[in-house]
Every structure is written in C-alpha cells, then in structure tokens.
Amino acid sequence: MLNAVFFGRRLRLASLTLSLSIPGLVTAQTLTITNATIVNVADGTLHPGTTVTIEGQRIVRVDPSSVSRQPRGQVIDATGMYIIPGLWDMHTHAYFGWSRDFGDSYVLPLFIANGVTGIRDMGSDLNAILRARREVAAHRLTGPRMVVSGPMLDGPTVSFAASIAITTPADGQRAVTMLKRRGVDFIKIQSGVPRAAYLAIAVQAKKVGIQLAGHVPDAVRASEAVAAGQRSFEHLIGIFEASTSDESSQLTRRYGAGKEPSANKSLATFLDRYDAASETRIIALLAKNHVWQCPTLFWERGQWLVDVIDYTQDPDIAYIPRTWLAQKFPSSQKAVLESMDADPLAIRRQFVDHELDIVRKLHAAGVPFLAGTDTPAGVDVTPGISLHLELQRFVAAGFTPLEALQTATINPARFLGKLADYGSVQQGRIADLVLLRANPLDDIANTRSIGGVVADGKYWSQTDLDALRERLKRIAIAR
Numbered sequence: 323m324l325n326a327v328f329f330g331r332r333l334r335l336a337s338l339t340l341s342l343s344i345p346g347l348v349t350a351q352t353l354t355i356t357n358a359t360i361v362n363v364a365d366g367t368l369h370p371g372t373t374v375t376i377e378g379q380r381i382v383r384v385d386p387s388s389v390s391r392q393p394r395g396q397v398i399d400a401t402g403m404y405i406i407p408g409l410w411d412m413h414t415h416a417y418f419g420w421s422r423d424f425g426d427s428y429v430l431p432l433f434i435a436n437g438v439t440g441i442r443d444m445g446s447d448l449n450a451i452l453r454a455r456r457e458v459a460a461h462r463l464t465g466p467r468m469v470v471s472g473p474m475l476d477g478p479t480v481s482f483a484a485s486i487a488i489t490t491p492a493d494g495q496r497a498v499t500m501l502k503r504r505g506v507d508f509i510k511i512q513s514g515v516p517r518a519a520y521l522a523i524a525v526q527a528k529k530v531g532i533q534l535a536g537h538v539p540d541a542v543r544a545s546e547a548v549a550a551g552q553r554s555f556e557h558l559i560g561i562f563e564a565s566t567s568d569e570s571s572q573l574t575r576r577y578g579a580g581k582e583p584s585a586n587k588s589l590a591t592f593l594d595r596y597d598a599a600s601e602t603r604i605i606a607l608l609a610k611n612h613v614w615q616c617p618t619l620f621w622e623r624g625q626w627l628v629d630v631i632d633y634t635q636d637p638d639i640a641y642i643p644r645t646w647l648a649q650k651f652p653s654s655q656k657a658v659l660e661s662m663d664a665d666p667l668a669i670r671r672q673f674v675d676h677e678l679d680i681v682r683k684l685h686a687a688g689v690p691f692l693a694g695t696d697t698p699a700g701v702d703v704t705p706g707i708s709l710h711l712e713l714q715r716f717v718a719a720g721f722t723p724l725e726a727l728q729t730a731t732i733n734p735a736r737f738l739g740k741l742a743d744y745g746s747v748q749q750g751r752i753a754d755l756v757l758l759r760a761n762p763l764d765d766i767a768n769t770r771s772i773g774g775v776v777a778d779g780k781y782w783s784q785t786d787l788d789a790l791r792e793r794l795k796r797i798a799i800a801r
Contacts, residue, residue: 350378350461350753350779352395357387358405358757360747363731366724366763374405376753379779384749396781403773404761406727407745408439408466408754410734411709413556413616413694416443416468417450419483425450428797429698429705430458430465432641435790436706437756437769439777440467440734440744442694444510444536444556445474445484452505459778464790467754467778469507469738474536475523476512481578488515491522498526511536511552513559513577524550540576540587543569544604554614554692554737557622558680561608561615562592565601565680578661589626589665589673596676601683609687614737616694617681619715621703626670628658633702641704641794643801651701658701681719691716692737693730710770723766753779 353376360369375383417425451470457463477487486497520539527534538547538560563572579586695708716726735745743752757774775782
C-alpha cells in the first residue's frame with residue numbers, strides 16, 4: 323500500500339514537472355506595459371503614467387504614457403500598479419538533498435510565483451545546479467536566473483550532502499581549482515573549514531580569479547576574513563565573536579556543539595561578554611572594506627526561537643510539502659534544540675533583539691546589505707515567500723521600506739557588478755520586473771501584492787501566476 327501511494331505521488335510529481343519545463347513555455351516576449359507607476363529604487367521617487375516597452379530579454383524604452391507611440395506586441399494596462407525591479411534572494415539552496423525533479427518542479431518555480439527573478443545559490447549539488455542554471459537561461463525550465471557556488475567547502479566533518487570535506491590546505495586548493503574549472507560563480511565557505519585551509523582557499527581563489535563568500539569559519543577572526551578578501555558574511559557570523567571582550571576564546575568553540583559550554587558558541591556567552599568598543603571596531607572595519615552582509619534575519623529568528631514557531635499556523639501552509647510538515651520540520655526542531663539552541667528561551671529572545679541591534683549599527687555605519695533567506699533550510703522558510711518576510715525583518719531592524727527593498731533589488735546588482743543589467747527599470751536593462759497592486763514604499767508588506775511578473779522577458783499575468791501557484795500547491799500535497 324505504501325509503495326502504491328509513493329508510486330502515485332511520483333507519477334503526479336513527474337506530470338507536474340513536465341508541465342513546468344516544456345520548451346517554448348518560458349519564451350521571452352514583445353511587451354508594452356502602459357500606465358504604470360515606476361518605483362525608482364535608487365532614490366525612492368515614483369514615476370506615474372509610464373510605459374515600458376520590452377523586446378526579447380531587454381527593456382528597450384521607458385516613456386511617459388502620454389507620448390503617442392504605437393504599442394508593440396502584447397499590451398498590458400498597468401493602471402494603478404507599481405513596477406519594481408525583479409527581486410533577488412541572495413542566500414538559497416535549490417538542490418539540497420532532494421531529487422532533481424523536486425528542485426525543477428517546486429523550488430525554482432516557487433521563486434517566480436513570488437516575484438523572485440534572481441537567486442544566489444549558496445550550496446547545492448554541483449551537477450544539478452549547473453544544469454538548472456543552464457536550462458533556465460535557455461528558457462527550457464521555469465526559474466530565476468542563478469549565481470551559484472555548487473557545493474559548500476566545509477569539514478573535516480561535513481553536515482550536508484552538498485559539501486566538500488576540507489581537512490588540509492591542499493584539499494582547499496584542489497576544491498577551488500575544480501569548482502572554478504566547472505564554472506561556478508563563487509566559492510562558499512562553511513563554519514567547519516580549518517584555519518590553515520581557509521587561508522589557503524582564500525589565496526587560491528585570488529589566484530584563479532573567483533570570489534569567496536559565506537560563513538566566517540569558527541577558527542577564523544572576522545578581521546582575518548576581511549583581510550583574506552571574503553566578499554560577504556552570512557548570518558552575521560564572525561561579528562558576534564568580534565563584538566566580545568575575548569574573541570580569541572571563541573576560536574576554539576563551534577556552533578552546534580550542544581550543551582557543553584566550553585565547546586559551544588552559546589548565545590549567553592555572546593551576550594555576557596559583549597563589548598561595545600570591540601563591536602565599534604569590527605563595524606568600522608567592515609564599513610571601510612565594504613564587506614557585504616547577508617544576515618538572513620527571518621531564518622535567524624526561526625532558528626533561535628524554533629521551539630515557539632508554530633508552522634501549522636503559517637498562512638502559506640498550502641505551499642509547504644506535506645513531508646516537510648510531518649517529518650522535516652519536527653526533526654529539524656529537535657536537532658536545533660539539541661545542538662544550536664542550547665540556551666534558555668529568554669536568552670534566545672534577547673539574542674534575536676541583539677542581532678537586530680547589530681544590523682541597525684552596521685547599517686548606520688554604511689555597511690552594505692543583501693536580502694537572503696537560506697531557503698529551504700531550517701523550519702518554515704519557504705522558497706520565494708520567505709524573501710518577502712526577510713524584507714519585513716529589515717524594516718524591524720530600522721530600515722525604511724525603500725532601504726529594505728534595495729537589499730533585494732539594486733544592492734544585489736551592485737554586489738554582482740551588474741548595474742547595467744539589473745536593479746532598475748530603465749532602458750537597456752534585462753526585463754526582470756514585478757508588478758504590484760500597492761506601493762511597497764508605503765508598506766514593505768506590499769511586495770506580496772503581486773499582479774504580474776516579467777522574468778527574463780517572459781510575462782506572467784495574474785492568471786498565469788494563479789495557475790502556477792495551483793500547480794505548486796498540488797506538488798506540495800503530493801510531496
């Protein structure tokens with residue numbers, strides 16, 4: 323009986339996968355979007371009554387709608403709607419221990435359904451993510467454009483399948499060379515990389531011309547990661563340690579060591595040994611060197627407060643796979659409480675506020691930020707949907723709605739060195755756009771009022787998005 327149910331689910335999932343990946347389904351179009359209000363995410367100005375003309379993958383004209391021009395191709399009347407650049411989630415794991423067809427049919431399309439037209443994938447199966455990047459670019463697969471690392475460098479003991487175990491400097495050098503040769507866009511570092519290996523990885527990355535991003539390893543100071551040229555820090559790791567009165571003692575501890583206080587990087591220790599002068603120094607160093615921060619604030623809150631997160635009340639529960647609800651989330655909760663969240667709940671609540679305070683101070687100092695979610699890792703961090711919740715956490719940290727929106731639009735374009743392609747609604751830019759029914763500068767939650775998406779020139783109308791979402795709900799039931 324169980325085999326029959328499983329086989330039936332696989333058949334339904336396979337048919338849904340096929341419907342999302344038929345060649346020609348995701349082709350670029352000629353579009354004229356009229357009467358829209360363009361949101362300039364660089365300065366927050368609004369430009370009502372604007373027409374955007376798209377040919378293929380590029381915006382070819384942005385004019386006042388009052389200018390009399392013959393509309394070209396499909397005409398979309400966007401009266402009452404706001405257009406923002408396509409959103410980016412700058413910390414994802416699209417192929418992370420599940421089948422390729424699940425990544426193809428569920429994870430990637432769910433980004434598009436939520437206006438996320440670009441992702442920076444921070445750790446996935448190498449062959450799967452390289453194939454998906456290629457297939458999406460060729461319009462043979464529905465999904466966001468991808469900047470990818472392939473497997474993470476971790477070790478000597480790895481925690482995830484999409485990892486390469488690193489023990490020695492030579493291991494690190496070989497991994498960097500291999501990944502560069504395979505065509506990844508950057509190298510992702512995890513917490514367990516040994517100190518000597520990390521320094522060798524940084525040297526090798528510079529030698530072969532590839533950037534380094536990820537965790538500041540447990541055995542490395544944040545200042546050393548800055549000196550090594552690490553382009554972005556994830557989860558604020560390294561900053562917590564550098565903001566204590568005894569950073570050196572933190573180098574012998576690690577996250578996930580459980581309830582042993584001498585081994586675990588406990589939150590109580592970070593709070594008890596917090597030193598304002600040390601925090602000021604590391605913030606100044608990060609600002610001076612323009613080291614990007616991707617704090618994954620929604621995921622962080624969900625981790626530190628994992629035992630009080632009631633995912634059964636998630637309003638978007640229809641999009642969550644049933645096996646995640648029944649198996650993945652409960653097992654993740656148990657594992658986190660046994661290893662990471664070893665401090666009392668009151669301490670963990672205090673630490674969540676401490677994180678937001680650090681983000682406020684970093685932001686005030688001019689340290690640049692990226693929106694990322696770590697989806698679908700953790701508990702109740704759903705692809706696409708979680709990016710909107712991350713923007714709300716930035717506002718909770720003191721960002722204006724405009725500043726929060728920048729972390730998912732123009733800031734990723736700056737980080738990637740692609741301002742000529744992404745991050746604004748201008749002539750010559752790639753046509754990655756989101757049409758909203760309400761102004762996101764009034765309320766950042768309005769980024770969820772999606773009335774249309776343009777992804778690499780392909781227009782998804784409200785009807786198209788509704789149909790896509792219904793397919794994704796069926797996959798969630800079948801999975």
